[in-house]
Amino acid sequence: MTTASPELTRNQSLVLETLAKAEGPLSAYTILDKLRDDGFRAPLQVYRALDKLLGFGLIHRLESLNAFVACAHPHCHAHGLIAFAICEKCGQVDEFSDEVVQKRLAGWAEDHRFKAEKTTIEIRGRCANCLAA
Amino acid sequence: MTTASPELTRNQSLVLETLAKAEGPLSAYTILDKLRDDGFRAPLQVYRALDKLLGFGLIHRLESLNAFVACAHPHCHAHGLIAFAICEKCGQVDEFSDEVVQKRLAGWAEDHRFKAEKTTIEIRGRCANCLAA
DNA sequence: TGGTGAATGTTATGACATAACATGTTATTG
DNA sequence: CAATAACATGTTATGTCATAACATTCACCA
Numbered sequence: 439m440t441t442a443s444p445e446l447t448r449n450q451s452l453v454l455e456t457l458a459k460a461e462g463p464l465s466a467y468t469i470l471d472k473l474r475d476d477g478f479r480a481p482l483q484v485y486r487a488l489d490k491l492l493g494f495g496l497i498h499r500l501e502s503l504n505a506f507v508a509c510a511h512p513h514c515h516a517h518g519l520i521a522f523a524i525c526e527k528c529g530q531v532d533e534f535s536d537e538v539v540q541k542r543l544a545g546w547a548e549d550h551r552f553k554a555e556k557t558t559i560e561i562r563g564r565c566a567n568c569l570a571a
Numbered sequence: 572m573t574t575a576s577p578e579l580t581r582n583q584s585l586v587l588e589t590l591a592k593a594e595g596p597l598s599a600y601t602i603l604d605k606l607r608d609d610g611f612r613a614p615l616q617v618y619r620a621l622d623k624l625l626g627f628g629l630i631h632r633l634e635s636l637n638a639f640v641a642c643a644h645p646h647c648h649a650h651g652l653i654a655f656a657i658c659e660k661c662g663q664v665d666e667f668s669d670e671v672v673q674k675r676l677a678g679w680a681e682d683h684r685f686k687a688e689k690t691t692i693e694i695r696g697r698c699a700n701c702l703a704a
Numbered sequence: 705t706g707g708t709g710a711a712t713g714t715t716a717t718g719a720c721a722t723a724a725c726a727t728g729t730t731a732t733t734g
Numbered sequence: 735c736a737a738t739a740a741c742a743t744g745t746t747a748t749g750t751c752a753t754a755a756c757a758t759t760c761a762c763c764a
Contacts, residue, residue, distance in 0.1 A: 447742065466720070480745060485721065490742095501634040502691050504720060504751095521676070523685050534679065542671050543654070543694060550665065551699035552656050558635050558693045561676060566684035580711065599751070613714060618752065623711095637720095637751060 446491075452476055453487035454508065457497055462529030463505035500524065500531070502560045507531050519543070519557050525565035532565070579624075585609055586620035587641065590630055595662035596638035633657065633664070635693045640664050652676070652690050658698035665698070 446454065456472050457464060464472075466484045478484065488506055491497040497506050500522060510533040511517060519540040523532040539559070547554045579587065589605050590597060597605075599617045611617065621639055624630040630639050633655060643666040644650060652673040656665040672692070680687045 449743075481721070482723095482745085483743075486742080501693070521679075523680070523683065523687075525685075526688065532683065532685070536675055536679065538675050539672050542669055542675070543692075546654075546667065546669065547656070547694065547696070550656065551702065552658075552665070552694070552696055553702055554656075554694045554696040555659065556695045558691060558695075559676075560634070560691045561680065561685070561687045562689045562691075563680070563685055563687040569684065569686055582712075614752070615714085615754095616712075619711075 449483055450487045450490050454491055454496055457506060457508040463500050463503055463507045463531055465505045501558050521559035523561045525568055526562055527564055527568040530565050582616055583620045583623050587624055587629055590639060590641040595664055596633050596636055596640045598638045634691050654692035656694045658701055659695055660697055660701040663698050
């Protein structure tokens with residue numbers, strides 16, 4: 439599925455660390471700003487690293503946010519379909535997977551002779567903490 | 572859930588018709604270009620109409636494409652969670668819903684005290700036609 | 705009739721993403 | 735070792751998606 443990751447390059451490591459340290463999702467330009475002191479000057483430096491990291495399965499892209507997060511399970515690259523619950527208030531992202539949902543969507547695809555390449559599931563709303571507050 | 576739609580305004584009707592006639596999803600700027608002859612001159616004219624139509628449940632936004640499609644079931648505004656299968660080759664979009672997936676995600680949300688506002692499910696891949704060809 | 709709220713028009717700007725090309729780096733391998 | 739292939743990087747420019755801010759117009763009805 440995902441390409442194995444050899445060593446990460448300097449740029450890739452910097453971008454991954456930035457995402458790993460972050461509380462929530464970051465846009466490419468936010469990452470760029472955080473890495474100015476490390477010599478980053480142009481968006482492409484970030485986007486190229488992001489592309490590789492996505493390929494390695496070390497990060498995810500949140501389509502509804504145009505932003506990126508470090509994978510919550512970076513050591514088991516093998517997990518299938520992943521869903522995200524995104525809090526609109528605090529930005530917190532919860533990453534999970536569900537066998538039943540996965541099988542169900544796979545079933546639909548099979549019934550319709552549709553070959554799925556990539557599936558996006560994103561739930562926007564309010565997390566427990568923010569609801570309690 | 573979705574606000575009832577009174578009469579559509581001229582701009583809203585033009586945008587909706589454009590989407591309804593289209594083969595696949597259109598970006599806001601593509602819609603703008605198609606409506607130049609009708610007097611459209613600025614992106615906001617399109618985006619404002621799109622916002623209203625989204626509110627009425629007459630169109631959908633495809634997050635992974637930054638594009639819009641007319642709702643496939645414009646007369647039953649009541650359906651719950653909607654999923655999309657998007658062909659990367661021909662651009663065709665198949666809109667469907669699945670009770671099981673919906674219940675399963677709702678169950679996760681309940682377990683985690685997460686209040687879902689909007690859920691996005693988009694499957695990118697190849698449709699049956701394109702695979703056959 | 706005049707006032708309120710919604711829709712519209714217009715200009716400018718912000719935010720996200722990639723094209724194109726030059727240069728550097730590292731690892732073969734002949 | 736030198737040639738070269740493959741990949742990563744740097745840089746400028748540009749393309750694409752979306753909204754802020756403000757002025758004007760329109761429809762309705764108190």
